[in-house]
Amino acid sequence: MKATVTVMPKQGVLDPQGEAVRQALGALGFDGVAGVRQGKVIELDLADGTTEDTVREMCEALLANTVIESYRIEIG
Template sequence: MKARVHVMLKDGVLDPQGEAVRHALGSLGFSGVQGVRQGKVIELDLAEGTDEATVKEMCEKLLANTVIESYSVEM
């Protein structure tokens, strides 16, 4: 069983990596990009029977810094 966790910075939190990507895209001639937010995707290979609540607990304890990041889980 696989789970995919998407982690993104919350709105209002500065994203220097996203801003660097936006600037680099502009330098390469992609002038239409007005903003970039960068996140991460974590894929977990889980034992059968592992439920979504367990994955959310993993996120709360380790995979996401819930003070500045939000996350979503796909099972």
């Protein structure tokens, strides 16, 4: 069983990595980029029977800093 967890900075939280990417794209001539938010994607290979609630617990305990990040879980 596979799960994909997408972690992104919450709206309103400064994203210095995203801003650095936006500036670098501008320096490369890509002037149409108004904003960039950079996050991470985590793919988990799970034992059969692992529940979405268990994956949520993993996110809350380790995979996401829930003070400044939100996450989305996709099972399948």
